[in-house]
Amino acid sequence: MTWTDERVELLTKLWADGLSASQIAAELGGVTRNAVIGKVHRLSLSGRAKPASTPAARTRKPATASNGRSVTTGRPNPVRPLVAGNTVLKPMTQIAPEPRRMPRPVGSDDVVVPISLHATILTLTEQTCKWPIGDPSTEDFHFCGQRSSSGIPYCEYHSRVAYQPVHDRRQKKAVGA
DNA sequence: CCCTGATTCGC
DNA sequence: GCGAATCAGG
Numbered sequence: 001m002t003w004t005d006e007r008v009e010l011l012t013k014l015w016a017d018g019l020s021a022s023q024i025a026a027e028l029g030g031v032t033r034n035a036v037i038g039k040v041h042r043l044s045l046s047g048r049a050k051p052a053s054t055p056a057a058r059t060r061k062p063a064t065a066s067n068g069r070s071v072t073t074g075r076p077n078p079v080r081p082l083v084a085g086n087t088v089l090k091p092m093t094q095i096a097p098e099p100r101r102m103p104r105p106v107g108s109d110d111v112v113v114p115i116s117l118h119a120t121i122l123t124l125t126e127q128t129c130k131w132p133i134g135d136p137s138t139e140d141f142h143f144c145g146q147r148s149s150s151g152i153p154y155c156e157y158h159s160r161v162a163y164q165p166v167h168d169r170r171q172k173k174a175v176g177a
Numbered sequence: 178c179c180c181t182g183a184t185t186c187g188c
Numbered sequence: 189g190c191g192a193a194t195c196a197g198g
Contacts, residue, residue, distance in 0.1 A: 002190095003189085032191075034193080035190070037191090038189090038190065039190080042190080
Protein backbone atom coordinates (compact mmCIF):
# COMPACT_ATOMS: atom_id res chain seq x y z
CA MET A 1 0.00 0.00 0.00
CA THR A 2 1.37 3.35 -0.91
CA TRP A 3 0.94 6.51 0.96
CA THR A 4 -1.04 8.46 -1.52
CA ASP A 5 -1.83 12.05 -0.91
CA GLU A 6 -5.35 11.19 0.07
CA ARG A 7 -4.30 8.53 2.49
CA VAL A 8 -1.82 10.83 4.11
CA GLU A 9 -4.50 13.42 4.44
CA LEU A 10 -6.91 11.01 5.99
CA LEU A 11 -4.20 9.82 8.29
CA THR A 12 -3.45 13.33 9.36
CA LYS A 13 -7.07 14.08 9.92
CA LEU A 14 -7.79 10.98 11.93
CA TRP A 15 -4.65 11.38 13.93
CA ALA A 16 -5.54 14.93 14.73
CA ASP A 17 -8.97 13.69 15.55
CA GLY A 18 -7.49 11.68 18.31
CA LEU A 19 -7.98 8.25 16.88
CA SER A 20 -5.46 5.65 17.86
CA ALA A 21 -2.95 4.30 15.42
CA SER A 22 -4.63 0.94 15.20
CA GLN A 23 -7.96 2.53 14.54
CA ILE A 24 -6.50 4.64 11.81
CA ALA A 25 -4.80 1.61 10.36
CA ALA A 26 -8.09 -0.23 10.29
CA GLU A 27 -9.75 2.77 8.71
CA LEU A 28 -7.18 3.12 6.00
CA GLY A 29 -6.86 -0.55 5.41
CA GLY A 30 -3.86 -2.36 4.10
CA VAL A 31 -1.59 -1.04 6.77
CA THR A 32 -0.75 -1.96 10.29
CA ARG A 33 -0.72 0.36 13.20
CA ASN A 34 3.05 0.31 13.05
CA ALA A 35 2.92 1.67 9.57
CA VAL A 36 0.61 4.38 10.74
CA ILE A 37 2.80 5.32 13.63
CA GLY A 38 5.87 5.25 11.48
CA LYS A 39 4.23 7.52 8.96
CA VAL A 40 2.99 9.79 11.67
CA HIS A 41 6.50 10.21 12.91
CA ARG A 42 7.87 10.76 9.48
CA LEU A 43 5.31 13.44 8.98
CA SER A 44 6.48 14.95 12.22
CA LEU A 45 2.98 15.11 13.54
CA SER A 46 3.45 13.01 16.55
CA GLY A 47 2.58 14.28 19.92
CA ARG A 48 -0.76 15.43 18.67
CA ALA A 49 -1.62 18.37 20.88
CA LYS A 50 1.75 19.03 22.33
CA PRO A 51 3.60 22.01 20.92
CA ALA A 52 6.20 21.64 23.60
CA SER A 53 9.33 20.29 22.05
CA THR A 54 10.54 17.00 23.38
CA PRO A 55 14.08 16.36 22.25
CA ALA A 56 14.47 12.94 23.71
CA ALA A 57 17.89 11.43 23.58
CA ARG A 58 17.18 7.92 22.54
CA THR A 59 20.18 5.70 22.70
CA ARG A 60 19.04 2.22 22.04
CA LYS A 61 20.09 -0.34 19.56
CA PRO A 62 19.03 -3.79 20.65
CA ALA A 63 18.53 -4.98 17.13
CA THR A 64 21.78 -6.10 15.59
CA ALA A 65 24.12 -5.98 18.46
CA SER A 66 26.81 -8.56 18.86
CA ASN A 67 26.47 -8.52 22.55
CA GLY A 68 23.52 -9.48 24.67
CA ARG A 69 21.31 -6.54 25.29
CA SER A 70 22.17 -3.24 26.62
CA VAL A 71 20.49 -2.48 29.87
CA THR A 72 20.52 1.17 29.14
CA THR A 73 17.18 2.11 30.49
CA GLY A 74 17.76 5.79 30.65
CA ARG A 75 14.56 7.75 30.72
CA PRO A 76 15.58 11.37 30.86
CA ASN A 77 12.31 12.49 29.47
CA PRO A 78 9.42 11.83 31.79
CA VAL A 79 7.67 15.04 31.05
CA ARG A 80 4.49 14.44 29.19
CA PRO A 81 1.78 17.08 29.28
CA LEU A 82 -0.86 15.04 27.61
CA VAL A 83 -3.74 17.04 26.27
CA ALA A 84 -5.46 14.55 24.08
CA GLY A 85 -8.93 14.53 25.52
CA ASN A 86 -10.77 17.53 24.32
CA THR A 87 -13.41 17.67 26.90
CA VAL A 88 -15.27 20.77 27.69
CA LEU A 89 -13.49 22.56 30.39
CA LYS A 90 -15.41 23.33 33.45
CA PRO A 91 -13.95 26.35 35.17
CA MET A 92 -15.59 25.62 38.45
CA THR A 93 -16.65 22.28 39.62
CA GLN A 94 -18.32 21.55 42.86
CA ILE A 95 -16.62 18.58 44.28
CA ALA A 96 -19.31 16.05 44.79
CA PRO A 97 -18.43 14.07 47.87
CA GLU A 98 -20.51 11.17 46.79
CA PRO A 99 -18.80 8.61 44.61
CA ARG A 100 -21.71 6.32 44.84
CA ARG A 101 -24.44 7.15 42.41
CA MET A 102 -24.36 9.22 39.35
CA PRO A 103 -27.50 11.22 38.94
CA ARG A 104 -29.34 10.39 35.82
CA PRO A 105 -30.09 13.66 34.09
CA VAL A 106 -30.84 11.97 30.85
CA GLY A 107 -33.93 9.92 30.66
CA SER A 108 -32.15 7.07 29.04
CA ASP A 109 -33.59 3.67 29.41
CA ASP A 110 -31.89 1.11 31.48
CA VAL A 111 -30.63 -0.78 28.54
CA VAL A 112 -27.41 -1.60 30.21
CA VAL A 113 -27.56 -5.21 31.18
CA PRO A 114 -24.00 -6.39 31.47
CA ILE A 115 -21.42 -4.31 33.14
CA SER A 116 -20.77 -1.72 30.53
CA LEU A 117 -17.48 -0.03 30.30
CA HIS A 118 -17.76 3.54 29.34
CA ALA A 119 -16.28 2.96 25.97
CA THR A 120 -16.25 5.86 23.61
CA ILE A 121 -15.63 5.86 19.93
CA LEU A 122 -12.02 6.39 20.77
CA THR A 123 -11.61 3.23 22.69
CA LEU A 124 -13.45 1.04 20.28
CA THR A 125 -11.40 -1.43 18.36
CA GLU A 126 -12.22 -4.44 16.31
CA GLN A 127 -12.36 -6.44 19.45
CA THR A 128 -14.52 -4.25 21.59
CA CYS A 129 -18.24 -4.57 21.77
CA LYS A 130 -19.82 -1.83 19.76
CA TRP A 131 -23.22 -2.14 21.28
CA PRO A 132 -24.46 1.38 21.71
CA ILE A 133 -25.81 2.38 25.04
CA GLY A 134 -27.82 5.48 25.66
CA ASP A 135 -28.84 8.31 23.45
CA PRO A 136 -26.20 9.28 20.92
CA SER A 137 -27.19 12.90 21.31
CA THR A 138 -26.34 12.98 24.96
CA GLU A 139 -23.01 12.73 26.60
CA ASP A 140 -24.24 9.73 28.43
CA PHE A 141 -23.91 7.80 25.24
CA HIS A 142 -21.26 5.19 25.10
CA PHE A 143 -20.55 1.71 23.93
CA CYS A 144 -20.50 -1.53 25.79
CA GLY A 145 -16.80 -1.90 25.26
CA GLN A 146 -16.63 -5.43 26.50
CA ARG A 147 -14.16 -7.61 24.70
CA SER A 148 -15.68 -9.51 21.86
CA SER A 149 -14.61 -12.59 20.06
CA SER A 150 -12.58 -12.15 16.94
CA GLY A 151 -14.54 -10.71 14.11
CA ILE A 152 -17.70 -10.26 16.05
CA PRO A 153 -18.59 -6.65 16.66
CA TYR A 154 -20.34 -7.40 19.90
CA CYS A 155 -19.56 -9.12 23.10
CA GLU A 156 -21.09 -12.44 23.85
CA TYR A 157 -24.09 -11.03 25.56
CA HIS A 158 -24.92 -8.45 22.95
CA SER A 159 -24.20 -10.90 20.18
CA ARG A 160 -27.10 -12.92 21.42
CA VAL A 161 -29.22 -9.84 21.59
CA ALA A 162 -28.18 -8.75 18.16
CA TYR A 163 -28.41 -12.08 16.48
CA GLN A 164 -31.46 -13.56 17.99
CA PRO A 165 -31.77 -17.08 16.74
CA VAL A 166 -34.79 -17.32 14.54
CA HIS A 167 -34.09 -20.89 13.81
CA ASP A 168 -33.83 -23.59 16.40
CA ARG A 169 -37.49 -23.73 17.01
CA ARG A 170 -37.81 -27.41 16.38
CA GLN A 171 -35.13 -28.85 18.48
CA LYS A 172 -35.85 -27.90 21.99
CA LYS A 173 -35.36 -31.20 23.56
CA ALA A 174 -33.27 -32.57 26.32
CA VAL A 175 -31.95 -29.33 27.56
CA GLY A 176 -31.36 -30.21 31.09
CA ALA A 177 -30.62 -27.30 33.26
C1' DC B 178 -4.43 -10.27 28.83
C1' DC B 179 -5.69 -6.31 26.12
C1' DC B 180 -4.22 -1.97 24.53
C1' DT B 181 -1.31 2.57 23.59
C1' DG B 182 2.55 5.24 21.18
C1' DA B 183 7.95 5.50 20.39
C1' DT B 184 12.02 4.05 18.43
C1' DT B 185 15.26 1.61 15.72
C1' DC B 186 16.97 -0.27 11.67
C1' DG B 187 16.97 -3.51 7.62
C1' DC B 188 14.88 -3.15 3.54
C1' DG C 189 10.54 6.37 2.68
C1' DC C 190 8.57 2.36 4.61
C1' DG C 191 7.13 -0.66 8.35
C1' DA C 192 8.15 -4.97 11.31
C1' DA C 193 10.21 -5.72 15.42
C1' DT C 194 10.87 -4.13 19.56
C1' DC C 195 10.44 -1.42 23.57
C1' DA C 196 8.02 0.79 27.33
C1' DG C 197 4.07 1.91 29.53
C1' DG C 198 -1.37 1.78 30.89
